[in-house]
Amino acid sequence: MARENTCQFAILGMLCREPMSGYDLRQAIEQTVGHFWQESYGNLYPTLERMETEGLVALDREEHSPGGRVRKVYRVTAQGRRVLAEWLRRPVVPHVERNELLLKLFFGSRVGPEASLAHVEHSRAEAEEMLSALRLIDEDVRRSREGHPELPYWHLSVRAGLLGLEAHLRWCDEARETLQRLALTEGSKKKEERDER
Template sequence: MARESTCRFAILGMLCREPMNGYGLRSAIERSVGHFWQESYGNLYPTLDRMAEERLVELDPEEPSQGGRVRKVYRVTTAGRAALAEWLRRPTLPHVERNELLLKLFFGAQVGSEDSLAHVERSRAEAEGLLATLRLIDEDVRQSRRNDPELAYQHLSIRAGLLGLEAHLRWCDEAHEALQRLTGSTKKRGSR
């Protein structure tokens, strides 16, 4: 069975919160679910057009923007809300992660431990930055949306991101130690 594009459901979920244009949707996705879900403009706009044809979303009356161009603001329709609710009730499909770092480490013996060590160090630095950003998002969401009934649901995904990044940092430390030992043993063997 082919996987259905979930871009449409990310869009519907965001539009259930408030009407938005494409740029606003992309920004809202980045600010709220960006740590586990991303959409490109190249995918977002064609999906919005298809959803409008399917009457899952509709355009608000056209609003001129500051530059005089017309802004296309989308809102979810009753059919769109029903499609989102039906999708939310379906069981999730198994997910296999595509992780380039792990793939490179798996085959790392082909180039040696120094290159693998550099990959792990970069990944750790990146994860530290993401963790700091996600902690700020978590604090902001909990403060600004304190009385929002959706907060408990949204916090579950934020919490998964926080715990996942913390686990990744612990793994990076373990991988760093293991690769350092390999680097030491390789240098000893090469110096004989």
């Protein structure tokens, strides 16, 4: 069975908030759910066009920029709202994450602990940066959207991101210790081999 294109549900959810152009949708996705969901322009625009053909979204208006470009702003239709609600009620389809860091670590013995340690350190630095940014987003949303009926739902997704990043940082620390021990052990073995020659 082919995987369902979940891009359309991200689009429908965003358009339930307000009418948006493709560019606005991309920005809204990045600024709200971007820590756990991303869409490329290459996927977003064709999906938006298909959804218009299927009657899930409709052209709300066209805005003309001074440079002559036409900006199409879409709104969700009643049918689009029904499709989104139906999808929201269905069980979540499990998926296997593709994690390049873990794949490289799994085969890391081929290049030694130093290369793996560098990957872990890089991942840790990225996670620290993302965690700081997500904490700021969380504080800002709580302050600026206090009392908003969707705030508890938004906060659940932000909390998952915060806790996931905190767990990743703890794992990075454990991985660092293990790889540093391996580097010391391998360094000692190489020294012994040189001394024997």
